[in-house]
Amino acid sequence: MKNIFKNKIAIAVFIFPTLLIYTVVVFYPIVQTLIKSLYNWDGINLGEFVGLKHYIRLFTKDSVFKVSIVNGLLYPTITVLYQIGFGTVIALILSSKKIKGSRVFRSIYFIPSTLSTVIVCKLWLAMLASDSSNVGLINRIFMLLGINYSQNWLANGLSAIIVMAFLTAWQGIGNTILLIYTAVKSIPEQYYEAAMLDGATSFKAHRHITIPLLSETYKLLLILIISGGLRAFDHMYIMTGGGPGNATSTLTYMMYKSAYISGNFGYACSIAVTLVLECLIFTLIINRFVARERINF
Amino acid sequence: MKKNLVRALGIAAVITLLLSACGGDTQNSTKPQSGGGTETGTGENVDTGEDVTLKLYANYSDDQEKDTLDRAIEEMKKEMPNVTVEIEPASQDDGQKLKTYAASGNLPDIFKSDGVDIETFNRSGSLVQLDEYAKEAGIVDDIADAYKDALYMPDGHIYAVPWQSPWVNSFYGNKKVFEENGVKIPQNYDEFLAAVKIFNEKGILPYALFGKEKQWCLHLYDIMVTRKAPDGIKGLDENSAKASDPDYLEAANKLIELVDAGLLSKDVFNTTYDQAKALFTSDKAAMFMTGTWALNGLEQEMGDNLVLMYYPLAPAGSEESAKWNMSGGYSQGGFSVPEYSKNKEIAAKYAVLLSRKVNDAFVALEGGSSIYKDAPKSEKELGPIMTRYIADTANFKSMSKFDWNLSNQELKTVMEDKTQELLTGSIKAEDFAKEIDAAIEETNNK
Numbered sequence: 001m002k003n004i005f006k007n008k009i010a011i012a013v014f015i016f017p018t019l020l021i022y023t024v025v026v027f028y029p030i031v032q033t034l035i036k037s038l039y040n041w042d043g044i045n046l047g048e049f050v051g052l053k054h055y056i057r058l059f060t061k062d063s064v065f066k067v068s069i070v071n072g073l074l075y076p077t078i079t080v081l082y083q084i085g086f087g088t089v090i091a092l093i094l095s096s097k098k099i100k101g102s103r104v105f106r107s108i109y110f111i112p113s114t115l116s117t118v119i120v121c122k123l124w125l126a127m128l129a130s131d132s133s134n135v136g137l138i139n140r141i142f143m144l145l146g147i148n149y150s151q152n153w154l155a156n157g158l159s160a161i162i163v164m165a166f167l168t169a170w171q172g173i174g175n176t177i178l179l180i181y182t183a184v185k186s187i188p189e190q191y192y193e194a195a196m197l198d199g200a201t202s203f204k205a206h207r208h209i210t211i212p213l214l215s216e217t218y219k220l221l222l223i224l225i226i227s228g229g230l231r232a233f234d235h236m237y238i239m240t241g242g243g244p245g246n247a248t249s250t251l252t253y254m255m256y257k258s259a260y261i262s263g264n265f266g267y268a269c270s271i272a273v274t275l276v277l278e279c280l281i282f283t284l285i286i287n288r289f290v291a292r293e294r295i296n297f
Numbered sequence: 298m299k300k301n302l303v304r305a306l307g308i309a310a311v312i313t314l315l316l317s318a319c320g321g322d323t324q325n326s327t328k329p330q331s332g333g334g335t336e337t338g339t340g341e342n343v344d345t346g347e348d349v350t351l352k353l354y355a356n357y358s359d360d361q362e363k364d365t366l367d368r369a370i371e372e373m374k375k376e377m378p379n380v381t382v383e384i385e386p387a388s389q390d391d392g393q394k395l396k397t398y399a400a401s402g403n404l405p406d407i408f409k410s411d412g413v414d415i416e417t418f419n420r421s422g423s424l425v426q427l428d429e430y431a432k433e434a435g436i437v438d439d440i441a442d443a444y445k446d447a448l449y450m451p452d453g454h455i456y457a458v459p460w461q462s463p464w465v466n467s468f469y470g471n472k473k474v475f476e477e478n479g480v481k482i483p484q485n486y487d488e489f490l491a492a493v494k495i496f497n498e499k500g501i502l503p504y505a506l507f508g509k510e511k512q513w514c515l516h517l518y519d520i521m522v523t524r525k526a527p528d529g530i531k532g533l534d535e536n537s538a539k540a541s542d543p544d545y546l547e548a549a550n551k552l553i554e555l556v557d558a559g560l561l562s563k564d565v566f567n568t569t570y571d572q573a574k575a576l577f578t579s580d581k582a583a584m585f586m587t588g589t590w591a592l593n594g595l596e597q598e599m600g601d602n603l604v605l606m607y608y609p610l611a612p613a614g615s616e617e618s619a620k621w622n623m624s625g626g627y628s629q630g631g632f633s634v635p636e637y638s639k640n641k642e643i644a645a646k647y648a649v650l651l652s653r654k655v656n657d658a659f660v661a662l663e664g665g666s667s668i669y670k671d672a673p674k675s676e677k678e679l680g681p682i683m684t685r686y687i688a689d690t691a692n693f694k695s696m697s698k699f700d701w702n703l704s705n706q707e708l709k710t711v712m713e714d715k716t717q718e719l720l721t722g723s724i725k726a727e728d729f730a731k732e733i734d735a736a737i738e739e740t741n742n743k
Contacts, residue, residue: 044400045420061739063732064714131564132500152563155721241509244566245718260391262707263417 030276037269043259047266054270064246065271068254071161072278075250076229078165079172083225084218086169087176092206094177095184106181113174120171121238128153128163154240157247164235164248172228176221183217184210219290226286227279251275349643350381352405353651354395355632357386364662369654376650380643382407399423404635406644407651411630413704415456418633425634425641427455430649439653444668457631458652461659462666463696464588465625466516469595470604474501474583483609485616486524486551490558496583497559505582507573508565508720511713512700517586518716519697520624521548524611527622529697530712533733534705536741540733549719549726551610556722566717588625588699589686593664596680605682607689626696666690711736 005011037054039047058065090109094102112120129136130152135143139150154160187210195205233252236242242249242257249257251271259268356362370382387409388394398404399418410418418424431437431448436458440448447459475482475492478499483489496503508514515530523529525544532538538545562568562576570587577585578598584606596603611619632648634641653669660667664675666687679687703709715732718724 042417042420043396044417125567129564129567131502131562134564154567155563240566241511243511243714243717244721245714245724247718257710260393262710263396263413264707 033269033272033276036266037273039266039269040264041266041269042263043265050266054267055274057267058270058274064249064254065251067157067246068249068251071157071248072230072232072250074161075165075168075232076226078162079169079229080222080225082166082169083173083176084221087173087180087221088211088214090173091177091180091184092210095181106177109177110174112171115171117171117234118238120167121235124163124167125154125239130155154248155244157244160240160248164232164239165229167235168229168232172225176225179217179221180214183214187213215290219286222286222290223283226282230275230279230282251278348379348381349640350383351407351640351644351647352385353382353632354385354387354398354405354408356409357384358389361663365655365658368658368662369651372654372658373647373651376654377643377647380647382647399635402637404638406638406640407632407634407648409631410457410633412450412702413706415450415630415633416704418635419450419456423636424456425636425638425645427458427634427645427649430645431455431458434646434649434653436649436653439669439671441668441670447668457633458649459631459668460652460656462668462690463626464590464699465623465693465696466520466586466699467589467592468520468606468608469577469585469587469592470606471577471580471583471585471599471602472604473602474580475604478583480583482604482606485613486610487613489609490555492583493555493558493560502562502576502582504560504584504586505568505573505576506561506565506586506720507568507570508561508717509567509569511717513586514716514720515700515709515713516624518548518552518712518719519700520586520608521552521610523622523624523695523697524548524608524615524619527695527697529622529624530700530703531626531696531698533712533737534698534703534708536737539737540730541727546726546730549729552719553722553726556720561720565720590665592686593677593679593683596682600680603682605686621692621694623693623696625699626702630702705740707740708733708736 036047038049038051040050040053041047093099094106096102099105115123127137128139130139130150135150138153142149151159153163191209191213192205195209200208230250231252232250233256236248236250236253237256240248242253246254251274255268255271255275258264258271355366357366366384370384373380373382385405392414395404395408395410395414396417398408404418404423415424437445437448444459444462447463448455450456470482472482474480474496478496478501480492480495481488483492493503506513506517519529522545525547526532526538526542528535528538533540533545540546540549562582568576573582573585574587574591574595576582578595592605607620608622608624609616631652634644634648638644656668657673659665661673661676664677664679664683664687666672700709700713703712712733715724715729719726719729
């Protein structure tokens with residue numbers, strides 16, 4: 001085995017297939033996207049080089065871009081708060097020995113994660129329906145309680161984004177709970193026993209032991225949830241079509257529309273590059289500020 | 298370690314650049330397709346009577362499409378018995394599959410296309426000019442004069458032969474709902490607005506619009522505009538009109554007024570075609586809009602309860618003069634053939650003849666008017682409303698365009714978005730016009 005690691009040719013032979021696949025599947029498309037973002041290109045014919053024109057239009061003229069950026073920030077903010085906040089609380093409760101039937105609850109919380117996004121969207125569309133001829137469950141509950149809060153949740157950009165972010169979080173919380181629960185279970189019992197001997201309450205033990213030791217898990221979750229939120233597309237596509245107007249547009253949806261509806265693939269490439277940069281920035285920020293060595297126990 | 302990393306990245310970059318050099322030139326990526334027939338010196342097959350199999354990409358999903366195409370292909374066996382077709386049903390995917398085929402030089406031997414596809418695909422000269430084939434098949438002489446323009450693309454050549462007479466957008470009324478609620482079927486804008494208010498007060502949805510499909514929001518705007526400016530959205534698409542022109546602005550303001558009066562469902566932007574149609578046919582909505590291609594089916598389903606309404610949105614007094622300003626209309630499109638098809642000549646001849654056979658099969662099986670002077674008789678018993686509509690087509694004075702036939706795709710997207718926004722009532726008509734005009738300027742100055 002040691003000989004293999006010393007043999008550079010053997011290393012190269014083993015690495016080359018993966019490197020080739022990575023280059024063709026990941027690196028090449030990224031470079032192509034970057035190049036094509038500098039062209040007026042319809043996706044079929046040869047493009048015309050326009051330099052940074054698409055980027056100038058994107059950053060200075062396109063009002064949809066601003067809406068998409070705001071939505072792209074709001075969406076992951078809500079999903080992070082909901083998924084990590086509630087996910088942590090539920091995972092901690094489930095990991096407690098005092099809770100009976102935690103296995104059943106774990107399965108129940110995980111059910112939404114097993115459903116397809118289309119099913120979830122259709123389900124919630126029916127529940128959110130607001131027309132007098134077809135009032136959905138949510139508005140009906142308000143009506144039954146006598147609360148004058150029935151509304152069309154998807155008719156307004158802000159409420160629509162909040163609702164869709166909530167749906168995403170609701171659907172994805174099972175995975176979050178599972179990851180946090182597993183991480184909590186991997187913390188040695190002795191830490192808690194020592195804390196209890198020092199007179200710590202259960203809350204204090206979690207505050208000073210569990211949460212700091214979950215930092216790596218949180219980092220992973222933050223990257224997954226935030227990059228997922230920035231790339232949000234399917235809920236908008238199914239539930240609102242990016243509307244009303246462009247009120248629920250995100251960068252991914254904008255990219256899809258530019259390429260596949262407007263036929264402007266060059267512009268779509270410039271949006272894709274911006275999206276990649278945005279995801280990279282957030283990943284760097286998370287890595288910078290949620291590093292384990294920065295967490296105080 | 299760092300050196301190795303740099304080397305690895307270097308190799309990756311070289312491979313990427315090599316691949317980049319291989320790709321990109323889509324203009325030349327025109328690989329030939331399926332074989333058959335006899336090859337000429339140019340690599341094409343000519344019709345020598347040998348058996349040939351052609352790939353056909355066409356609408357072939359619902360029963361009506363299948364029956365029509367099956368009938369047309371059966372008829373084609375009499376004309377070109379040596380040709381067999383392999384049908385690939387067209388996807389409902391905004392034309393993505395076809396665009397992917399075009400980008401990779403893999404367009405099928407014959408494919409259904411619309412005017413926008415033809416212009417895009419043909420920018421690199423990859424479609425066969427069908428002028429001679431159409432002339433030889435008698436298409437040019439036999440097509441009704443009113444539809445002759447639809448044959449030719451802006452460069453004056455034929456790249457596809459249309460097969461259907463132009464449909465239009467239409468309003469439909471549910472007579473039962475009108476009668477039960479004591480509302481007069483409106484003839485002009487004032488009566489329409491009054492009807493909307495009454496239905497709204499009575500808890501009946503005045504107008505079932507499937508606003509989830511943004512093009513239908515735009516069609517509603519087009520209908521309103523065409524009451525005064527016959528070109529409607531076609532004028533904006535062709536840069537011969539502005540959304541801030543008085544007639545266009547008035548239309549936007551009237552739409553806002555109607556929305557404020559409760560014209561649409563609260564869930565309009567989540568409503569699909571099936572849902573809107575169900576609301577209308579189950580007497581939960583008073584009016585509905587879709588193309589006249591649905592007229593026959595609606596009449597069969599609703600019988601006497603169906604009312605075909607010719608856009609009751611004109612100002613009082615000008616109903617008659619605006620009545621035949623139709624929203625919708627024909628466009629270039631039909632079956633096209635890529636230049637690189639190995640069976641180019643056979644495919645071109647087949648495509649032209651098939652277009653006509655599809656027209657004949659559709660008229661025979663579904664009713665409707667033919668685009669040819671010598672139309673076959675409909676085998677289907679048509680209801681009185683459909684019969685009246687066919688007779689009325691002779692009165693059509695002008696046509697705008699369907700959303701999907703607009704040539705300025707970027708402008709179309711902006712118009713769809715902004716019209717949907719307009720129908721929320723959250724945007725002023727002036728702002729709506731300003732945004733559309735800005736998009737017209739932007740897209741025309743590219």
